[in-house]
Amino acid sequence: MKVLAAKSLCRAAVALTVLMHAPAWSQTADAEKRSLEEVRNTVINLLQALVQKGVMTREQAEAMVADAQAKATADANARAAKDAAESDAVRVTYVPESVRKQIAAEVRADMKAEVTQEVMAQAKSDGWGVPGALPGWIKGVQLYGDVRARSQGDEYAEDNATNVYRDFQAINDAGGIGPAGLDALLNTTEDRNRLVGRLRLGLRADLGNAFSLDMRIASGNMRSPVSTNQTLGNYGNRWEVAVDRAAVLWNPISSGHRHEFDLRLGRFNNPFVGVNELLWDGDLTFEGISATYAMDLFGNDPDRMERGLFLTAGAFPLQEVALSSDDKWLFGGQLGAEFAFGQQTRLRFASGYFAYENITGVRNVPEGTLFDFTAPEFLQKGNTVFDIRNDTDNSTELFALAGKYEIANASLLLDVGFGSTHVTIGGEYVKNLGWETEDVFNRTGALIDERTEGYEFAVSVGQPSLSALWSWRAFMSYRYVERDAVLDAFTDSDFHLGGTDAKGYQLGFDLGLSRGAWLRLRYLTANEIDGPPLGIDVWQIDLNGVF
Missing domain, CATH: 2.40.160 (Porin)
Known part of the structure; x- marks a missing residue:
């Protein structure tokens, strides 16, 4: 990028110097003046574009113009002295218009290619034109996540024991068996069918020197460390989301x-x-x-x-x-x-x-x-x-x-x-x-x-x-x-x-x-080992999406 910028600056300087000599070469026709004026404007516009893109400062551009003018004056004086010393030399002060147009076209094309290449590289590097483009440090940040939609069926064996298995979590939350009421007992007989969703969204960031951080939020409508499931069917209420990960890594x-x-x-x-x-x-x-x-x-x-x-x-x-x-x-x-x-x-x-x-x-x-x-x-x-x-x-x-x-x-x-x-x-x-x-x-x-x-x-x-x-x-x-x-x-x-x-x-x-979507079918069947009869079959159909 810096090399392209340097080349563009050099070409702009050369073009300016040439243009400062223009009055000595274009005294034969108005067409010549118009052609050279176009080249002059092209170079001036180029300098302004370089200033706007941050490739060079306005002071540098003005200094370049002043330097080109000084060189043009010095060259003119040198030619005058040389002309006086070589009065018998033969000079050709007229350049055909076709040649001048060709030179101007080549200068424009060459400078346009250089500037285009430079600007495209700058745009790719800095993310020009990207909506909401963020600073360079964002390159070390990665978003990741997944969504799962599940249909689940829970089937209980016909010979399961009833009114035996206690829900100790519900009892402790309520403050006793009496306050827990019917929630004090686990369901062992009634089949269930429900839709379940899951959302997880995370961010990883490179902090430099082998340090990084990992953050993730996850859904879940129950107080459970082993489930991020959100049971659907809450009268349209929004899902609950909580912090699932928050760590610094080395x-x-x-x-x-x-x-x-x-x-x-x-x-x-x-x-x-x-x-x-x-x-x-x-x-x-x-x-x-x-x-x-x-x-x-x-x-x-x-x-x-x-x-x-x-x-x-x-x-x-x-x-x-x-x-x-x-x-x-x-x-x-x-x-x-x-x-x-x-x-x-x-x-x-x-x-x-x-x-x-x-x-x-x-x-x-x-x-x-x-x-x-x-x-x-x-x-x-x-x-x-x-x-x-x-x-x-x-x-x-x-x-x-x-x-x-x-x-x-x-x-x-x-x-x-x-x-x-x-x-x-x-x-x-x-x-x-x-x-x-x-x-x-x-x-x-x-x-x-x-x-x-x-x-x-x-x-x-x-x-x-x-x-x-x-x-x-x-x-x-x-x-x-x-x-x-x-x-x-x-x-x-x-x-x-x-x-x-x-x-x-x-x-x-x-x-x-697809690249980030897959289907899962799963069947789980289990029975108790030592306790009263409790057989449970679980059917799950999952549609998963991950990025």
Whole structure:
């Protein structure tokens, strides 16, 4: 750009100098004066355009004109002196009009091409003509988002138990079973069909020196950390939208890509890897701090860690308690390895440990409420709970978790490609090491058997990306999760309609419709493991759009 500007300035200067000599060459005809005047005006207009576009200042343009005039005067004086010294020399003072027109046309065409090229480059660089064009820093900002329209059907088995399963979240919110009324019981018999929508809109911005930020808002009309769904049918009321992500990231990469570091602070997506949603729901967002270190063992590919180890650790506050130092936390760590064999095969293994601190309930003294804060802020269903109220009024129940949750987790994923089609096989296992039957008995007065294991197997076949028309992927999985294997608040919210103490499978099919749209069909069926009969089938048809 600067080179083009310099060339244009040089040509403008030359043209000005030539024009300043014009009176000495154009004394033979008015036509010559008009032709040269046109060239003069062209150059003057060019200088004005360069000033307006910021290529040069007005003072520089005026100085150029003055300099050209001075050179023209000096050249005229020099020619006069030379003419006096060479009085017998023969001079031709007349230039044919055709030659002058040709010279003028060439000057105009040459200067026009240079200026056009320069202006086009400037326009492309600065975004001229773009409505609402923003400053240069906006180049480091990226908008992203997705919209999902879903039709969902929930079907309950005919032999399901009735008036048995309690909605502990509704009871805690209402302040007891009595105040909760009919909401104190979960629906176990009435089939449901509904339309559900989801909106997520995010922004990523490069802050320089490997720093960036990630912000996202998401829809949702329920107080749930594991769902961003908006059930349609609120008499036309607008959707509720809340902050889903707000984080500062630091991602330095070492020379040669042998080492990578990922630091996140704020509210961000799940930093841990797994096979499916056995441990964490896909919509769950983590709050706190996490750090991931990855090391390429051999460094053969500078663009991807083909054979590497990774370590992730994090601390995530769950609930800050104003009148106690026993805040609720999740501390987690995960160690894994990933290996690529050629361009078509990838193997990943990961093992983690996740400890929840201060989430177990504490029973109040008679008629007291001091330990009400030990009740969880969110529950789905499945975990063992007990009433921490100690009142003579039996209608003021408040339920909290009976056991501790210290979860060991291991997962394995194998991805094998056959051209554009990939076969992915995965498995995951969880075990709650924090459960102690005697400790639970001392806390609740009830002898409760240990049910603390869970596992899942998953298979998918198809294209890894659904960004092409008619691209496809079929998948299936089987899941078995006992009641206290994981925290029911954070596990998958679709399987068995959320929670633990469930076993069953899912089948699904994805079909690409365009670069950013695809269709998903999914069927999930699950039954209880230990509790009263509760079979739930879920049908979902999703139309997804992403950018």
